[in-house]
Structure formats: C-alpha cells, structure tokens
Amino acid sequence: MGEDSEYTSLEVYPIYNEYDELNFALIEFEPQGFIYVHIKDQAYPWKGMYTLSFGDFESWMPYRVKEGAQEDIIDENGNIIAQTFNREFLRDENGQVIIYHESYFKVAGIANERRYFLSTVCTVYVGFSHGYIPAVKRGEQYLDLVNGEMIDYTPGMESMYAIADIGFINKSYFDL
Secondary structure: OOOOOOOOEEEEEEEEOOOOOEEEEEEEEEOOOEEEEEEOOOOEOOEOOEEEOEEOOOOEOOEEEEEEEEEEEEOOOOOEEEEEEEEEEOEOOOOOEOOEOOOHHHHOOOOOOOEEEEEEEEOOOOOOOEEEEEEEEEOOEEEEOOOOEEEOOOOOOEEOOOOEOEEOOOOHHHEO
C-alpha cells in the first residue's frame, strides 16, 4: 500500500470457525481485491503464526453441487480457465458464468454479521475432498455464501454443500 500500489485502502474483518473461535481474517482491498489469513495459536521456528490463503483470492464463481456435472469454463479469448467436476455454475441473464472479484462476504453485502468458515468433508468431490463454507448464521441455519442457499450445519459433518476454493498450506512462502 505504497505510492505505486493499485490499492487505495483496506479493511480487516475477523472470521470465526464452527466453534465460534477466531481462526481467520479477511483483508478487503479497495477498489477491489481480497485475501484470507489463517491465524494459528502460536508461531513456531519453522512456520509463522499467520498463513495466507491460496486459491480464489482474485476471483470466484458461485455454484451448486451437482453430481455428474462436468464443465470447462472458457474466457473471452477462448482459453480454458477452469475444468470442473460436480459443479453447476450460476449464470447471468446472458447465460454466462458469473465471476466475482470481491470476497464472498462483500458480494453478499455482509456488514455487521459474524463471518464464518465452516469446515466440512465433501461427500461429492468438487476439486477438493474437504474445505470451508464461507457463511453467516441465520437463526438455526447458515447462509452458504458460495451459492446463497440456507444449510443445516453441525461441526465435523460430511456434506454435499458448496465449498470455497480456499486452502492454507504450511509453507514458508505463504507466511506473513
């Protein structure tokens, strides 16, 4: 965020796990962009306390889990930008796959609600065997921000819910 930066400002938001423990942070950049940070309990000599996410921090595509679906996503230049399995992508009025360049929370207009990453094991392979559901709590349910559907969630569950393409690797080049 210096003179030559493409970003003009940033906001940092806490993200909680399924046990209401602070485990992550979201950094939202202006005019657009975002990254997620995993917060560990302590730093070790061989790895840091904060790890950057890898995955969809430049863009993401909302989808529903649909067994048997297979699709290649093509950009405006005819290049394949994603090959997917068991995902049915949400589309705009022109039939184009929707692509967002803001975080799940910003796209959903989440302002003063507690943000969650709910961990789940996938019963249908969508590119990952387990992952995080970006969500907010609504009554006894959660709103899955990948596709906007209400879900019933309990910690440790296996599910067919849509998950985010976000991961955290314990490698030094992802440390802050």
